[in-house]
Amino acid sequence: MDGHQTTMVTAGPVAKAQLDVFYVTCWVTLVIFVLVGAVLAYATIKFKARTDADEHAEPPEQSHGNPLIELGLIGASIFALVIIAVPTLKGIWYTYEPPAEQKENVYEVTATGYQWWFKFEYPKEQIDGVGSLVTGNELVIPAGRPVVIQLRTVDVIHSFWVPKLAGKVDMIPNRGNHLWLQADEPGYFWGQCAEYCGDSHAVMRFRVIALAEKDFADWVAGQKQAARTVAATAQAGADNAKVQFASFKRNEYGFTPKWDANATVSPLDNWKQQQFPAKDENPALIAQGRKLFTEKTCAGCHTIRGHEGIGITGPDLTHIGARTTIAGGLLENNPDQMARWIAHPDVVKPGNKMYTTGYLPNNVQLTDADVAALVAYLESLK
Amino acid sequence: MDATVKSHFTPHEAPAPTKAAVFWRPTAKSGLMSWLTTVDHKKIGFLYGIFALFFFLVGGVEALLIRLQLAVPNNDILTAAQYNTMFTMHGTTMIFLAVMPLSAAFFNYIMPLQIGARDVAFPRLNAFSLWTFVAGAIIINLGWFMQDGPPDGGWFGYAPLTSKTFSADHSIDMWVMGLQLLGVASIAASLNFIVTIINLRAPGMTMMRVPVFSWMTLVTAFLIILSFPAITIALVELMMDRLFGTNFFEVSNGGMPVLWQHLFWVFGHPEVYILILPAMGIISEILPTFSRKPLFGYPIVVFSGACIGFLGFSVWSHHMFTTGMGTVATAAFSLATMAIAVPTGVKIFNWIGTIWGGHLKMSTPMMFALGFVWMFMMGGFSGVMHAAAPADAQQQDSYFVIAHFHYVLIGGSLFALLAGIHYWFPLMFGRKVSEFWGKLSFWIIFAGFNITFFPMHFLGLNGMPRRTFTYDANLGWNTPNFIATVGAFILGIGVLIYFIVMIYTYAKGERVKRDYWDGRTLEWSIPNPPPEYNFAVIPTVHARDAWWYEKHHQEEIAKEKAAHAKEDAAHGGIHMPFQSVYPLVTSIGILIGAIGVSVVDHGHKLPVALAGAAVMLAGIYLWAMEGNEGYHIQADQEDSHK
Incomplete structure (x- = not known):
C-alpha cells in the first residue's frame, strides 16, 4: 500500500x-x-437445524418482530x-x-x-x-x-x-x-x-x-530561456552517427527501472540530474535533427520556443530534454525510449493524434537515421 | 381438460364475425410457435431467464478477458481498443442484459403466483416487453459482427467522448439505440407489473399481506418508470447530436457535457436499486422459508424498501463528487447518501431477526441467501466510505469503486438471483437440484468472488485507476492483480458448475412433490410445474404468509375454494387469453427501425427506418383490432386440490 x-x-x-x-x-x-x-454468525450457528428430525420438528414460534x-x-x-x-x-x-x-x-x-x-x-x-x-x-x-x-x-x-x-x-x-x-x-x-x-x-x-x-x-x-542550441564543433559529421538504440518488445509499456522500488537514485535526484546536458552530445547530428523537426512537419504541432516549432496542438517541447518522462508520463526519458516513441507512436500510445500510418497530417515517414537525429536534437533541449 | 369454449368476454356478445385471415390466433401449445406467440407469464418469465443467463455468460467471458489482460503488467492479450470495448460491453451486458432481465424473469414468473393471479394484467404487452428487450440486446451486440466493433464509450457513455467528434463510427449509435429499446421494454413491463399488483391480487390480499418479493417488484417497477425517462432523454439528445447535428453535448457550440452526467445518474443511481431491490425481495422470501418463521418486522422491511427507492432519487450526484459541484451540493449529496444506509441497515437487522430463533435448514438457497447478507454488508460498508465525499475524491474511478459495486452486484444481486433460481426451481420444473452440487458451486463461487474482488480494495487505495488496459510493473499493483485474475477464473468455474448442474437437473433431476421447501407464500400452493392457469381456484387470503396459513387452516380454506370453483364454473371455466403474434411483429418492426437508425450507413437510413416504423405500426394496429379475446378451460379437479 x-x-x-x-x-x-x-x-x-x-x-x-x-x-x-x-x-x-x-x-x-x-x-x-x-x-x-x-x-x-452466532444466530447462524445457534439456530441451525442439526438433524433431519430437527428440520421436521414443530415450527418455531411464528413471531413477527419487535418495534423497540x-x-x-x-x-x-x-x-x-x-x-x-x-x-x-x-x-x-x-x-x-x-x-x-x-x-x-x-x-x-x-x-x-x-x-x-x-x-x-x-x-x-x-x-x-x-x-x-x-x-x-x-x-x-x-x-x-x-x-x-x-x-x-x-x-x-x-x-x-x-x-x-x-x-x-x-x-x-x-x-x-x-x-x-x-x-x-x-x-x-x-x-x-x-x-x-x-x-x-x-x-x-x-x-x-x-x-x-x-x-x-x-x-x-x-x-x-529559449530552447538550448548546441554549438557546432568541427570534428563531428552527420554520417558518423551510427546510433544503436535498445529494442523493446511490443508490450513493454513504460518500462522504467529508475523508478523501481530498489532504484539507487531517488526519483527527485534523478529529476535533478536530468536537468544537465549529456556529455556525449553530437552537434552535427543535433543540427540535423533540428532541420528534420521542420522538414518532417513536427513543428506544425509542437512549440520549441526560440527554434522553429510553433504548433500548439501537441506538447511544448522547448525543454523536453530536461523532463524525466516522455509520451505523457509513460516512458522514462532517455535516448532509447525516445527512439522507441518516435519510431512507433501507435504502439506506445494507441490512437494517439500524432501518427496513424505515418505522421499526421501528411503521412510523413521517418527512416532510422531520421529518428536518431531527432532523438539527439530533442534530448539536447535541456 | 382444455375444453375450449368461446369466451363471454367477446365484445357485445355478438356472434363472432367472420374475421380476416390476418386475425389468425395461434393456438400451438408446444414448439417454436408456442414460445414466439405466448402470452403466458410463466413462459415469458422463463424466456427472460434464458436470455438473461445467456448474456450473463457472455458478460462473464468479457470479464475473464479483462482479468486475463490485467493478470500481469504491460500485458498485450488485448489491444487498448479491444480492452475498452470489453469493459464497456461487460458493464452494459451485465446490467441491462443479465441482472435486470433475470430480475424481470422472477417478476414475471413468481409475482403473479405470489399474489394469487392467473396472469399479469396485460399478457400481450408482456410479450411485447420481452421481444423488445431481445431487439435491444441484438442491437447492442450487433457490433461484434461488424467492422465498427461493439460500443467502446463505457456503460456510462459520457459525452463528449461519445459524440460524433470523438466516436465517429456506428458503435455508439448502436449503444444509444439499443438502450432506448431496453428502456421501452422495461417501462412497458413495469407498467404491467404495477397494474397487476394493484388490481389482480387475490381476494383478501391487502397490500400489507403482499409477499415482500412482490412488494419489491412494485417498488422496482416504480423506480423503472420514474428513472428510465431521464436516460431516455439523455439518449435521445445524444442521438440527435450524432444524427442531426444538434448541440446538446457538442462543446464547440456551447453544449454541456456535465448535463449528460446529471441525466445519466438521475437514471443511473435508481438503476442501482433496480438491480438490488428484487434481490432483497428474494432474500426476504428465502430466509423466512428456511428459518420456518415469518419475516421479522415485515412492515419495516417493506417500508425500508420503499424508502430506499425514494431516497435513491436524491443521491445521483454522489457519482459526480469529482465534477466540481461546489461545497454545498457535495455536502447535500454526501449526507443524503449516508441517509440511505439507514433503511439498508434496517433490512439487514431484520434478516438477522428473521433467522434468530428459527430452525435454519441449510439448503443451497439458504447458503446463497446468507452469503448475500455477508457480502451485501461488505458492499454496503464500502458504500458508506464513498458517501464521505473527501474520501471518495481518492476512491472515485479507482479499483476501490470496482470492489465496492461488485460486492453489491455480485455478492448482492447475483447471489440473490442464484439463490432464487435454486429456491424456485422445484416449483418451476418440479425437480430438485442436488444439494451436494448446489453447495459445491456455492462455495466455489463464494471463494472465487472474494479472491477476485477483495484485493481490488487494496488496488484502489494503492492508486490504480479504473478502465485502464495496462499498468506499469513498479507501482505495487502486480500481486493483487494476479490474485484477482486467479479468483476470477475460480469464480468462472463455480458459475460453470452451477449452470451445468441446473441443466442436468432440468433434464434428469429427481422429481419432487408440491411445496418442496414447506413454503409460506401462495406460489407453493399450486402443483409443479404450474398449470397454465396457475390456480385452479383463486385462493382467498387470510394472513400475510397466505399458504402457511392455509396449511394450518385447511377446513376453512376448502369451503371457500369450493365456493370460488362454483363461481368459475358458472362463467364456463377459467378464462384464458388467446396467444398473439402481434407483440412479436411490433417488436420486429422496432428492431428493423432501430437497425435503420443506428447500423445502416448515412443516406440509406430513412428507407430502412420507415420500413421498420411501418411494420411496427401494422403490428400495433392489428394487435389493437384483434381484440382481447380468450377461451375457457376447466381445471382438473384433483389437480386443484391439495
Whole structure:
C-alpha cells in the first residue's frame, strides 16, 4: 500500500485530510461489521437445524418482530452516521479551497487535458513577447505552498489525480474546475488521468515535481530561456552517427527501472540530474535533427520556443530534454525510449493524434537515421 | 381438460364475425410457435431467464478477458481498443442484459403466483416487453459482427467522448439505440407489473399481506418508470447530436457535457436499486422459508424498501463528487447518501431477526441467501466510505469503486438471483437440484468472488485507476492483480458448475412433490410445474404468509375454494387469453427501425427506418383490432386440490 501512486501515504494536507476521513469511515464501519457480523454468525450457528428430525420438528414460534428493537437499531445507525458525517462536512470545505490565512501565499497553475497528455501553464511566469510559461506532462510546483490548479480540457473529460497530494477533480469541457494541493516537502509524485477518455486513457500519466523555493525559482528562470542550441564543433559529421538504440518488445509499456522500488537514485535526484546536458552530445547530428523537426512537419504541432516549432496542438517541447518522462508520463526519458516513441507512436500510445500510418497530417515517414537525429536534437533541449 | 369454449368476454356478445385471415390466433401449445406467440407469464418469465443467463455468460467471458489482460503488467492479450470495448460491453451486458432481465424473469414468473393471479394484467404487452428487450440486446451486440466493433464509450457513455467528434463510427449509435429499446421494454413491463399488483391480487390480499418479493417488484417497477425517462432523454439528445447535428453535448457550440452526467445518474443511481431491490425481495422470501418463521418486522422491511427507492432519487450526484459541484451540493449529496444506509441497515437487522430463533435448514438457497447478507454488508460498508465525499475524491474511478459495486452486484444481486433460481426451481420444473452440487458451486463461487474482488480494495487505495488496459510493473499493483485474475477464473468455474448442474437437473433431476421447501407464500400452493392457469381456484387470503396459513387452516380454506370453483364454473371455466403474434411483429418492426437508425450507413437510413416504423405500426394496429379475446378451460379437479 505504499506504491508510487498510493492514497495511503500522503505528502500534503489535502490528501491527508481525505485519508483522515477515510480512516473515520473505515473504523466506524469496521466496528459495525464486527458487531453485526458476530450476531449473524452466532444466530447462524445457534439456530441451525442439526438433524433431519430437527428440520421436521414443530415450527418455531411464528413471531413477527419487535418495534423497540427496530427503533433502537435505527437510532444506533443514525448515531454511527453522524460520527462519519461531521468530519465529512469539515473535509468537504477544507479540501475545496486553500485556508483563508494562506490566500496570499497561493501559487496558481492551469492544467489542461488533451487526448492523452497534460499541458501546464504558469500565468504568473510571463515571457516577454510570448505569454505564459508552458510545459507538458511534468508539473513543477513550489513545495510548502498551496497550489491552486485551474482545470481545463480541450476535448473530452479528463481527471487530474496525484494521489499522494490530493484526490481527483475532473476536467470538463465548458466548465471551469479547480483543485488545490500542497506538497509539504520537495518530492517527485506520480499522477494519472482518472476519467475514461478514450483509447489511451490508461497511458495518460504525468508527474508532479515539488521543489524548494530556491530550486523552484531557478527552474522557472531556466524554463523561461529559449530552447538550448548546441554549438557546432568541427570534428563531428552527420554520417558518423551510427546510433544503436535498445529494442523493446511490443508490450513493454513504460518500462522504467529508475523508478523501481530498489532504484539507487531517488526519483527527485534523478529529476535533478536530468536537468544537465549529456556529455556525449553530437552537434552535427543535433543540427540535423533540428532541420528534420521542420522538414518532417513536427513543428506544425509542437512549440520549441526560440527554434522553429510553433504548433500548439501537441506538447511544448522547448525543454523536453530536461523532463524525466516522455509520451505523457509513460516512458522514462532517455535516448532509447525516445527512439522507441518516435519510431512507433501507435504502439506506445494507441490512437494517439500524432501518427496513424505515418505522421499526421501528411503521412510523413521517418527512416532510422531520421529518428536518431531527432532523438539527439530533442534530448539536447535541456 | 382444455375444453375450449368461446369466451363471454367477446365484445357485445355478438356472434363472432367472420374475421380476416390476418386475425389468425395461434393456438400451438408446444414448439417454436408456442414460445414466439405466448402470452403466458410463466413462459415469458422463463424466456427472460434464458436470455438473461445467456448474456450473463457472455458478460462473464468479457470479464475473464479483462482479468486475463490485467493478470500481469504491460500485458498485450488485448489491444487498448479491444480492452475498452470489453469493459464497456461487460458493464452494459451485465446490467441491462443479465441482472435486470433475470430480475424481470422472477417478476414475471413468481409475482403473479405470489399474489394469487392467473396472469399479469396485460399478457400481450408482456410479450411485447420481452421481444423488445431481445431487439435491444441484438442491437447492442450487433457490433461484434461488424467492422465498427461493439460500443467502446463505457456503460456510462459520457459525452463528449461519445459524440460524433470523438466516436465517429456506428458503435455508439448502436449503444444509444439499443438502450432506448431496453428502456421501452422495461417501462412497458413495469407498467404491467404495477397494474397487476394493484388490481389482480387475490381476494383478501391487502397490500400489507403482499409477499415482500412482490412488494419489491412494485417498488422496482416504480423506480423503472420514474428513472428510465431521464436516460431516455439523455439518449435521445445524444442521438440527435450524432444524427442531426444538434448541440446538446457538442462543446464547440456551447453544449454541456456535465448535463449528460446529471441525466445519466438521475437514471443511473435508481438503476442501482433496480438491480438490488428484487434481490432483497428474494432474500426476504428465502430466509423466512428456511428459518420456518415469518419475516421479522415485515412492515419495516417493506417500508425500508420503499424508502430506499425514494431516497435513491436524491443521491445521483454522489457519482459526480469529482465534477466540481461546489461545497454545498457535495455536502447535500454526501449526507443524503449516508441517509440511505439507514433503511439498508434496517433490512439487514431484520434478516438477522428473521433467522434468530428459527430452525435454519441449510439448503443451497439458504447458503446463497446468507452469503448475500455477508457480502451485501461488505458492499454496503464500502458504500458508506464513498458517501464521505473527501474520501471518495481518492476512491472515485479507482479499483476501490470496482470492489465496492461488485460486492453489491455480485455478492448482492447475483447471489440473490442464484439463490432464487435454486429456491424456485422445484416449483418451476418440479425437480430438485442436488444439494451436494448446489453447495459445491456455492462455495466455489463464494471463494472465487472474494479472491477476485477483495484485493481490488487494496488496488484502489494503492492508486490504480479504473478502465485502464495496462499498468506499469513498479507501482505495487502486480500481486493483487494476479490474485484477482486467479479468483476470477475460480469464480468462472463455480458459475460453470452451477449452470451445468441446473441443466442436468432440468433434464434428469429427481422429481419432487408440491411445496418442496414447506413454503409460506401462495406460489407453493399450486402443483409443479404450474398449470397454465396457475390456480385452479383463486385462493382467498387470510394472513400475510397466505399458504402457511392455509396449511394450518385447511377446513376453512376448502369451503371457500369450493365456493370460488362454483363461481368459475358458472362463467364456463377459467378464462384464458388467446396467444398473439402481434407483440412479436411490433417488436420486429422496432428492431428493423432501430437497425435503420443506428447500423445502416448515412443516406440509406430513412428507407430502412420507415420500413421498420411501418411494420411496427401494422403490428400495433392489428394487435389493437384483434381484440382481447380468450377461451375457457376447466381445471382438473384433483389437480386443484391439495
